Amino acid sequence: ETGVTQTPRHLVMGMTNKKSLKCEQHLGHNAMYWYKQSAKKPLELMFVYSLEERVENNSVPSRFSPECPNSSHLFLHLHTLQPEDSALYLCASSQGDRGSYGYTFGSGTRLTVV
C-alpha cells in the first residue's frame, strides 16, 4: 500500500454507461493527478489539481470529467466512453509544486470499455 488508494481496481463498462473512478490519499499532499497508461505509450497526463483547484486540463475529451472535493479525494467521472479509452488509469499525489517532488502513485484502475 503506497498511501494512495484507487477504487475500483477493475471496471468493465458499456459505451452508454456512467461510472466514476475514485482516488484517496492521506499523505498530506497538496497536488493530485490523473494519468492514462496505454500499452506501448508514455503515461499521458490528463488532469492536475493543486489545493483542490484544477490547474491543468491536458486537452482531454469532455467524456472524462474530474472532481476534487477536497485535498484528499479525487474522482474521474466517465460517460459515453469509446473502446479506445480502455486503459489503466493512474492517480498520483505529490507535495509541493513545480514538478519538483516525486509522485506517489496508486495501483490504478484497469478500465475496459465494451
Place this chain on the structure above:
Amino acid sequence: GENVEQHPSTLSVQEGDSAVIKCTYSDSASNYFPWYKQELGKGPQLIIDIRSNVGEKKDQRIAVTLNKTAKHFSLHITETQPEDSAVYFCAASLTNSGYALNFGKGTSLLVTP
C-alpha cells in the same frame, strides 16, 4: 511541450550483470528527473530522482547520472537480481506546467537467473 525519449524499450540481462537505461529530454529548463519502477499489477513507484544542480546520485545498487549540456540522464542498476525485473520509466518536470511530469515510454527489464 516536453518530449522525453527512453531507450531501450526492452532489456534482458543475466543476474549479477549491470543494466543501463537512457533518457533524453527536450526542455533545457527542466530541473527534476525521477525514475519509477512499475511491477505487474501495481502503479509506478519512485526509486531515485535527481535535480539539475547535481550530476550523479547513488542509492545502494542504483544510480542516476545527469548531463545537462547534452540533455540526457541515465539509470544504472548494478548486481541485478530477478526482483529487479519490472518496467522502468524516466520522467522530466514540465516547466511550463509547474506541476506535472512528462514520462518516457518505459523500459521492460528482465533479469534472468
